[in-house]
Each structure stands twice: as structure tokens, then as C-alpha cells.
Amino acid sequence: MVIKDIDSKLIITKFAMYGYNVHPSAVEVLKSLAPSKLDGVIAEVCRLANGSFIITAEDILPILDAIKSCEKKVESQKVKSSPSLQPVSELDSGRVNIVKDITGNSCCEGSVEDFVAYFNSRYEKLSRLLRNRVNPIPISSVGKVRAEKVEVIGMVNDVRETASGNAIVELEDKTGFINVIASGKLKEVAMELLGDEVIGVSGILKGRNLIADRIVFPDVPMNGVKRNWGFGVAFTSDTHFGSDAFIEDAWNRFVSWLNCEIGDERSQNLAESVKYVVIAGDIVDGIGIYPGQEKELAIVDIYQQYEEAAYQLDKLPKRVKIILSPGNHDAVRQAEPQPCLLKEHASLFSNNVIHVGNPALVDVEGVKILIYHGRSLDDLVTKIPRLSYEEPTKAMEELLKRRHLAPSYGNRSPIAPEKEDYLVIDEVPDVLHSGHIHTYGTSFYRGVFLVNSSCWQSQTEFQRKMNLNPTPGIVSVYNGNSVSKLKFC
Ligand SMILES: [Fe+2]
Numbered sequence: 001m002v003i004k005d006i007d008s009k010l011i012i013t014k015f016a017m018y019g020y021n022v023h024p025s026a027v028e029v030l031k032s033l034a035p036s037k038l039d040g041v042i043a044e045v046c047r048l049a050n051g052s053f054i055i056t057a058e059d060i061l062p063i064l065d066a067i068k069s070c071e072k073k074v075e076s077q078k079v080k081s082s083p084s085l086q087p088v089s090e091l092d093s094g095r096v097n098i099v100k101d102i103t104g105n106s107c108c109e110g111s112v113e114d115f116v117a118y119f120n121s122r123y124e125k126l127s128r129l130l131r132n133r134v135n136p137i138p139i140s141s142v143g144k145v146r147a148e149k150v151e152v153i154g155m156v157n158d159v160r161e162t163a164s165g166n167a168i169v170e171l172e173d174k175t176g177f178i179n180v181i182a183s184g185k186l187k188e189v190a191m192e193l194l195g196d197e198v199i200g201v202s203g204i205l206k207g208r209n210l211i212a213d214r215i216v217f218p219d220v221p222m223n224g225v226k227r228n229w230g231f232g233v234a235f236t237s238d239t240h241f242g243s244d245a246f247i248e249d250a251w252n253r254f255v256s257w258l259n260c261e262i263g264d265e266r267s268q269n270l271a272e273s274v275k276y277v278v279i280a281g282d283i284v285d286g287i288g289i290y291p292g293q294e295k296e297l298a299i300v301d302i303y304q305q306y307e308e309a310a311y312q313l314d315k316l317p318k319r320v321k322i323i324l325s326p327g328n329h330d331a332v333r334q335a336e337p338q339p340c341l342l343k344e345h346a347s348l349f350s351n352n353v354i355h356v357g358n359p360a361l362v363d364v365e366g367v368k369i370l371i372y373h374g375r376s377l378d379d380l381v382t383k384i385p386r387l388s389y390e391e392p393t394k395a396m397e398e399l400l401k402r403r404h405l406a407p408s409y410g411n412r413s414p415i416a417p418e419k420e421d422y423l424v425i426d427e428v429p430d431v432l433h434s435g436h437i438h439t440y441g442t443s444f445y446r447g448v449f450l451v452n453s454s455c456w457q458s459q460t461e462f463q464r465k466m467n468l469n470p471t472p473g474i475v476s477v478y479n480g481n482s483v484s485k486l487k488f489c
């Protein structure tokens with residue numbers, strides 16, 4: 001049967017498959033499209049939806065414009081167009097764009113005003129994301145409105161268990177505080193809440209308490225679309241150059257593999273496909289990071305550690321661009337967001353190394369990679385009993401769910417009170433890449449590829465005492481379609 005026009009129900013169903021609701025205005029716009037273009041446009045709209053849970057005409061029109069202008073360009077160049085719709089991002093040039101990075105933008109001095117501005121920014125950004133699914137009233141108005149059910153958005157101040165076995169969550173917005181009572185299944189959710197995260201709650205007022213029937217996280221929308229990027233990205237981290245536990249043999253095998261010197265034909269083809277290497281921090285082992293570290297160093301001078309790092313990265317093929325972000329072992333400020341390496345260290349590296357801060361959102365040929373070293377994973381594993389260092393991506397899921405890279409303020413991950421909260425995950429990335437805890441793991445969460453890279457350091461004495469068991473020498477390569485796990489140990 002030939003479909004002559006596009007049925008509204010068909011459009012609604014297609015969006016539902018991606019996990020989105022669609023506004024009637026958007027349906028009307030899409031009904032005017034040629035049926036052959038519908039799937040491609042919907043896929044692209046959902047890919048770029050970035051947190052919207054209801055797709056409106058405003059989400060669609062700019063994408064249709066971009067597609068039209070690309071088509072015109074192609075036509076004018078007399079290039080034969082592809083029969084299927086080309087996603088807009090694939091028409092980008094092969095550049096790396098740093099979309100978000102604190103480097104050069106830090107302006108905090110640690111004053112009271114800075115802290116107020118920081119928490120306001122966190123609240124504003126996260127509550128904006130929640131407003132798609134929660135219709136809040138100010139907390140100070142709860143009790144004054146006649147509605148039976150109320151919805152609020154607030155920052156979590158405190159969570160504790162009551163004598164009667166429920167959870168009590170103290171929630172705050174700019175207008176006041178309220179106690180939220182969560183029982184049954186919701187109690188389990190509430191007991192995993194972290195201080196300073198922003199959530200939505202709906203419930204019924206009883207006395208001065210809000211009895212919750214729903215707790216809403218900012219979360220990322222469902223996106224099941226995968227597309228082959230046409231190149232591979234190798235994800236690694238925690239090289240710890242300068243440590244006496246650096247596993248040089250394994251690193252050299254990785255270098256040889258990426259230079260297509262070892263492995264069978266299939267493996268060499270995979271190596272050849274790698275256009276980018278992303279390193280998520282702890283490039284060097286640093287100095288004075290933990291008590292007694294000096295006994296575990298092969299290179300005791302920080303400058304020489306970076307010289308060694310530059311020398312080792314120089315062995316990677318020059319066709320590969322290296323995106324390098326720092327971690328807590330690097331010689332930059334410890335509070336997150338961290339800027340990129342200092343000029344005196346960064347200048348030691350070759351031109352194919354791109355220095356970014358931690359975190360950094362980079363756009364690699366239309367693919368958004370969010371790099372975060374991962375210090376807050378320590379906080380999550382400590383706070384939520386079901387999480388563990390052995391399954392790092394389960395903890396990473398919690399970051400996406402909370403749309404924040406370090407949801408809990410003032411624990412093991414120090415945060416600088418910048419006027420803008422750079423740790424909020426404003427844009428939904430294609431990849432979230434972290435390291436720090438030295439255990440390897442990959443998975444997908446709502447279409448986002450999660451990778452916690454392992455490390456190039458065997459278990460140190462400090463880690464042995466802390467009962468941390470690293471899984472070193474593993475690299476993953478992802479091309480948007482399939483993940484390859486490569487072991488060099
Ligand atoms: Fe590390």
C-alpha cells in the first residue's frame with residue numbers, strides 16, 4: 001500500500017518509540033513532510049531533543065530548516081544526494097569543538113556571594129529540566145492552595161529515616177522548606193537521594209508534611225537511535241606516568257596496536273579506524289597526592305612526569321587526535337571544574353594533543369563526548385549501598401539520572417563555587433566517559449554510551465590498603481554502533 005499522507009497516530013507512535021511525547025503543533029508540521037523523510041527527521045529531532053520530554057514545533061522547525069539548507073547546498077554542488085536522509089551532524093566538518101569547559105572562564109573567589117550564585121545556578125538549571133514533567137508551585141505556597149495534590153521542585157537538604165520506618169526528605173527552594181515523607185517503594189528511592197541534588201515531588205499535604213506519591217529526577221530522555229559515526233574513538237584514562245606501578249609492557253602493546261603493528265587483519269582494521277583517543281584524567285601520578293606516595297614514584301619531579309607523558313603520547317600515530325582532560329593526580333587546581341593543564345606542561349605535548357578541562361563537553365565531528373574524571377563516583381559508591389567499584393557504569397547512570405556530575409556537594413569531590421554550575425549535564429551527550437576508580441566498564445543508559453576506562457597502573461600499596469582492585473590495561477573503541485573491548489595486560 002502506498003502511504004499518501006502521514007497519519008497523526010503514526011507520528012505519535014514513532015516518537016513514543018523513542019520515549020518522547022509530541023505536541024499537536026509538532027504533529028501538524030511533520031504531516032506536511034514527504035513520508036519518505038519522516039523517519040530520518042524524527043530520528044534527528046529525538047537525537048537533538050536534549051532533555052525535552054514533549055517535542056514541540058519549535059524543536060522541529062530549526063532542524064527542518066537545517067536539512068533544507070543542506071539539501072540546497074548539495075544540489076547546487078551537483079553532488080548526488082543520498083536516498084536516505086542524512087543526519088545534520090554528519091554534514092559537519094571533521095573538527096573538534098570544545099562546547100563546554102571552565103578553562104579560561106573561572107571567576108570564583110570563594111566568597112559568600114559566589115556560593116549563593118553557584119547554588120542558584122545549580123537550582124535554576126536543574127529545575128528548568130524538571131519543569132518538562134513537573135508543574136511546581138513555590139514551596140512557601142504549599143498549604144495555601146486549594147488543590148488536593150501539589151507538585152514542588154526543590155534541592156535536597158537532608159534525608160533521614162523516621163522512627164516509623166519512613167524516609168523524611170527536607171526539600172528547599174528559594175521561598176522556603178518542606179518535609180517530604182516517602183514510604184514503601186518511594187522510601188527506597190528517597191534513601192538514595194544525595195544532599196544538594198534537585199528533584200521534583202508530587203504529593204498530598206498532611207499537616208505540615210508533603211506525603212509523596214512521586215519523586216521525579218531530571219534524567220535524560222530515552223534515545224534508542226544508534227548511527228555509525230564512520231570512525232572509532234578509543235577511550236582510556238589514568239595513565240599515571242611517573243608511577244612505579246605504571247604497566248609499561250601493556251602500554252607499549254597498546255601503542256603498537258594503534259600503530260597497526262600487531263594483531264590480525266580485523267584488529268588492525270579496527271586500529272586503523274581510530275581517529276581520536278580520549279583520556280579522562282590522571283595523566284601523571286603527581287606529587288603528594290596521598291600519604292607516602294613518594295615511595296611509589298619512579299619520577300619524583302612533576303615537570304619530568306609531564307615530559308614522560310608527552311614522550312609516551314608522542315608514540316601514538318599522528319593521524320590520531322588525542323583529547324586530554326586532567327584528574328585529581330594532575331598539577332591543576334583540585335576543585336572541580338578543573339581547567340586544562342598549565343601552559344608549561346601542556347606545551348610539552350605534540351600538536352595532535354587537544355587540552356581540555358575536567359569536565360569538558362567536546363563535539364567530535366557531531367558526536368558529543370562528555371569527559372569527566374569521575375571523583376564523584378567515590379561519593380556515590382560510598383552513599384548508595386547497591387553501587388560498587390566493580391560496576392562503575394551503574395554509578396555513572398546515577399549521574400545522568402541526576403543530570404549532575406557531582407550531585408553531592410562537600411564530600412570527596414571538592415567543587416569550586418563558580419557563578420555557573422559547570423557540572424550540571426545541560427546537554428545530553430552521546431558518550432559519558434570517566435575514569436578515576438581504575439575499573440573498566442561499559443554500558444548504555446537511555447541511548448548514552450557509558451564508559452569508565454581502566455588505567456595503566458597496577459595495584460598500588462595505597463589501593464591495596466583501601467581494598468581497591470583495579471582492572472588495568474583495557475581500552476574500549478566505540479564507533480556509534482559497536483563497542484570493542486581490547487585487553488593489553
Ligand atoms: Fe587514577
Ligand SMILES: [Fe+2]
Nearest residue numbers: 282327328436
Ligand atoms: Fe583520579
